[in-house]
Amino acid sequence: MSDTRRRVKVYTLNEDRQWDDRGTGHVSSTFVERLKGISLLVRAESDGSLLLESKISPNTAYQKQQDTLIVWSEADNYDLALSFQEKAGCDEIWEKICQVQGKDPALDITQDPIDESEEERFEEIPETSHLVELPPCELSRLEEIADLVTSVLSSPIRREKLALALMSEGYIKKLLGLFRVCEDLDNREGLHHLYEIVRGVLFLNKAALFEVMFSDDSIMDVVGCLEYDPALVQPKRHREFLTKTAKFKEVIPITDSELRQKIHQTYRVQYIQDIILPTPSVFEENFLSTLTSFIFFNKVEIVSMLQEDEKFLTEVFAQLTDEATEDSKRRELVNFVKEFCAFSQTLQPQNRDAFFKTLANLGILPALEIVMGMDDLQVRAAATDIFSYLVEFSPSMVREFVMQEPQQTDDDVLLINVVIKQMICDSDPELGGAVQLMGLLRTLIDPENMLASTNVSRTNTPRMKTEKTEFLSFFYKYCMHVLTAPLLANTAHDKISKDNFQTAQLLALILELLTFCVEHHTYHIKTYIMNKDLLRRVLVLMNSKHTFLALCALRFMRRIIGLKDEYYNRYIIKGNLFEPVINALLDNGTRYNLLNSAIIELFEFIKVEDVKSLIAHIVDNFYKALESIEYVQTFKGLKGRYEQEKDRQSQRLNRYRRDARSLDEDEELWFNDDDDDDEGEAVEKSRMEDDFSDSYGKYMEAKKVSVTAGAANGANGANNNGKAAVIPPASPSVTPNNSSTSSVKTVALPATPVVKTALVGLVDYPDDEDEEEEEEEEEQSPRKRPRLSS
Numbered sequence: 001m002s003d004t005r006r007r008v009k010v011y012t013l014n015e016d017r018q019w020d021d022r023g024t025g026h027v028s029s030t031f032v033e034r035l036k037g038i039s040l041l042v043r044a045e046s047d048g049s050l051l052l053e054s055k056i057s058p059n060t061a062y063q064k065q066q067d068t069l070i071v072w073s074e075a076d077n078y079d080l081a082l083s084f085q086e087k088a089g090c091d092e093i094w095e096k097i098c099q100v101q102g103k104d105p106a107l108d109i110t111q112d113p114i115d116e117s118e119e120e121r122f123e124e125i126p127e128t129s130h131l132v133e134l135p136p137c138e139l140s141r142l143e144e145i146a147d148l149v150t151s152v153l154s155s156p157i158r159r160e161k162l163a164l165a166l167m168s169e170g171y172i173k174k175l176l177g178l179f180r181v182c183e184d185l186d187n188r189e190g191l192h193h194l195y196e197i198v199r200g201v202l203f204l205n206k207a208a209l210f211e212v213m214f215s216d217d218s219i220m221d222v223v224g225c226l227e228y229d230p231a232l233v234q235p236k237r238h239r240e241f242l243t244k245t246a247k248f249k250e251v252i253p254i255t256d257s258e259l260r261q262k263i264h265q266t267y268r269v270q271y272i273q274d275i276i277l278p279t280p281s282v283f284e285e286n287f288l289s290t291l292t293s294f295i296f297f298n299k300v301e302i303v304s305m306l307q308e309d310e311k312f313l314t315e316v317f318a319q320l321t322d323e324a325t326e327d328s329k330r331r332e333l334v335n336f337v338k339e340f341c342a343f344s345q346t347l348q349p350q351n352r353d354a355f356f357k358t359l360a361n362l363g364i365l366p367a368l369e370i371v372m373g374m375d376d377l378q379v380r381a382a383a384t385d386i387f388s389y390l391v392e393f394s395p396s397m398v399r400e401f402v403m404q405e406p407q408q409t410d411d412d413v414l415l416i417n418v419v420i421k422q423m424i425c426d427s428d429p430e431l432g433g434a435v436q437l438m439g440l441l442r443t444l445i446d447p448e449n450m451l452a453s454t455n456v457s458r459t460n461t462p463r464m465k466t467e468k469t470e471f472l473s474f475f476y477k478y479c480m481h482v483l484t485a486p487l488l489a490n491t492a493h494d495k496i497s498k499d500n501f502q503t504a505q506l507l508a509l510i511l512e513l514l515t516f517c518v519e520h521h522t523y524h525i526k527t528y529i530m531n532k533d534l535l536r537r538v539l540v541l542m543n544s545k546h547t548f549l550a551l552c553a554l555r556f557m558r559r560i561i562g563l564k565d566e567y568y569n570r571y572i573i574k575g576n577l578f579e580p581v582i583n584a585l586l587d588n589g590t591r592y593n594l595l596n597s598a599i600i601e602l603f604e605f606i607k608v609e610d611v612k613s614l615i616a617h618i619v620d621n622f623y624k625a626l627e628s629i630e631y632v633q634t635f636k637g638l639k640g641r642y643e644q645e646k647d648r649q650s651q652r653l654n655r656y657r658r659d660a661r662s663l664d665e666d667e668e669l670w671f672n673d674d675d676d677d678d679e680g681e682a683v684e685k686s687r688m689e690d691d692f693s694d695s696y697g698k699y700m701e702a703k704k705v706s707v708t709a710g711a712a713n714g715a716n717g718a719n720n721n722g723k724a725a726v727i728p729p730a731s732p733s734v735t736p737n738n739s740s741t742s743s744v745k746t747v748a749l750p751a752t753p754v755v756k757t758a759l760v761g762l763v764d765y766p767d768d769e770d771e772e773e774e775e776e777e778e779e780q781s782p783r784k785r786p787r788l789s790s
Contacts, residue, residue, distance in 0.1 A: 008026070070082045
């Protein structure tokens with residue numbers, strides 16, 4: 001029972017004057033030795049960690065609001081609040097605070113923070129004058145009342161005394177009565193004074209006064225007083241807007257009168273804060289913190305009350321998904337759900353989780369499939385906002401729903417494809433909606449927020465299958481073709497069919513998403529690019545008259561090359577895909593712009609990272625066109641890298657260009673020298689010699705077999721026949737397509753898979769250890785053979 005009574009939510013007020021939820025826990029008051037006083041402690045109910053440790057200071061002003069809230073400030077601009085689940089718990093802690101401060105628990109506020117000068121003045125006030133003396137509430141005294149209210153705002157003590165006076169005498173109701181009289185008499189001077197009075201009372205920042213001012217029978221008079229700003233020639237018509245223009249629409253009748261009243265009150269108070277009251281100055285902004293809290297906790301209460309009404313929400317979603325529902329009615333339902341989701345942002349995390357799970361169970365995602373496909377732009381916009389709330393809350397929940405959808409023959413009915421089509425068909429010239437949807441798609445396909453999940457196979461054995469594997473396979477099978485359709489359609493026949501600004505913007509968004517895929521999806525996007533020859537189609541856009549689109553295409557290629565993946569490199573070489581990039585560089589001429597810099601950076605990256613296969617391809621095929629560019633040293637550097645690699649290849653081949661006899665003599669010399677090596681243990685030496693003898697014997701046998709078999713060994717090391725001396729130098733321009741036709745020309749070591757330990761010794765030149773490591777890696781990785789270095 002104690003746990004339920006002491007259960008609280010901890011809030012802090014941020015710089016934007018909004019309450020941030022710090023967690024839920026259980027509060028207690030106890031003596032803390034370190035703080036040397038009675039303190040409020042809140043420990044999280046999830047893990048017992050300390051959410052709050054606050055000493056009850058004798059001079060701190062604590063406020064009790066709405067029976068279940070305690071609010072106070074610990075330092076400048078650092079406000080705290082405890083929201084209790086039960087009123088009894090709030091009363092219990094409030095009594096403890098008042099006990100420490102020596103205050104009467106019947107009060108809703110203990111005191112305001114005061115500085116030294118204020119404290120001295122307070123001590124001079126006689127005890128009999130514990131309240132501010134208010135003038136009689138009469139028309140002739142309105143100016144005096146206005147001056148009094150305005151004068152107390154700079155003094156915390158006098159603000160408190162004035163608030164108590166206004167509450168004790170029922171003064172607010174009397175003032176609002178005078179407002180009606182002044183308005184009937186068209187007494188503008190009195191109305192201007194009432195504006196100053198009501199505005200000053202709001203700045204007193206007292207929840208108890210707000211409860212009176214914002215009640216059903218008073219709030220419209222308060223709004224009326226605020227219409228008569230002395231700075232305006234003509235009064236505003238806020239009441240007319242609230243009563244006639246702003247209509248309260250019940251998409252489903254609300255039977256709970258308390259809930260209905262709370263919704264009306266919250267809307268009107270929010271209107272007062274956002275529309276009527278002028279933007280507060282730095283001095284005034286702290287005066288409205290309680291008003292912000294009032295609105296915040298009202299919204300929490302509204303969401304909780306709606307969520308608990310299962311019949312209401314069930315009816316909302318039943319009508320939303322009913323095909324018979326009229327479009328106008330569905331529009332109202334969608335707007336309601338949007339506002340409902342917006343209000344939910346005030347909930348604490350665990351309550352927000354429960355809220356969105358409730359919406360998911362009621363069928364929010366199937367409903368979005370219907371409304372996002374409607375022609376009504378307002379409905380689609382509201383549905384997009386709802387979808388963004390869901391994706392932000394739980395991308396996994398959306399992905400799970402999408403993968404569980406029945407696989408129709410028409411992929412267009414899938415929710416993600418509906419989202420993609422809406423992005424593609426955005427009618428806004430600036431593509432504002434498309435940009436928002438692209439961000440949501442990016443969140444959904446981001447592996448960083450995908451988790452591993454345990455599934456059970458048909459044999460009932462658990463197996464780990466990541467959400468990334470499942471969803472990306474689904475996405476590339478059913479959705480990727482929808483995303484790339486505009487790109488492929490616009491680059492057919494290797495030329496741009498439409499190059500207007502809106503199309504260019506859309507293609508830029510698609511390219512941004514594809515670039516993200518290259519960076520994060522590796523296998524899936526690689527397969528898709530190869531199968532669709534996607535990079536070639538993207539590079540067609542280098543000819544666009546819109547430079548930003550050409551840069552997007554170049555960025556896509558840059559991300560691919562940045563992976564330093566030889567599969568991609570061979571694909572680029574085979575397709576001669578540097579040609580459109582180099583043409584764009586040459587067409588740009590001597591203009592020093594972003595396109596020029598981006599292309600230069602691409603080639604600079606290839607040079608610095610020494611991507612040998614690409615360097616060879618560029619120099620062999622394009623150097624004549626590029627050698628005239630001398631304002632950067634990039635292309636000369638590429639040529640230098642190319643020549644260095646060519647010389648290294650030549651030296652390596654010359655090193656092995658010797659006949660079989662000299663090779664045998666070297667082997668014998670190496671074997672004899674091995675006896676003189678000072679290696680330590682005799683046993684180890686003997687073992688190594690035995691290993692060598694066995695390996696050497698196998699090597700000689702392999703040589704005989706090789707001589708007999710000729711060049712039949714092909715890919716298994718055809719140069720083991722001892723004829724390495726007659727192998728011509730490998731061509732630097734060997735490509736992945738022709739390497740397999742002449743594998744003899746690319747083999748660097750006279751090795752055979754049979755020979756291992758002893759063969760290493762045969763070519764163990766002391767100055768060539770690094771090169772041997774490279775060669776060994778090439779033997780182990782067949783896919784690296786076609787590289788220039790092989």
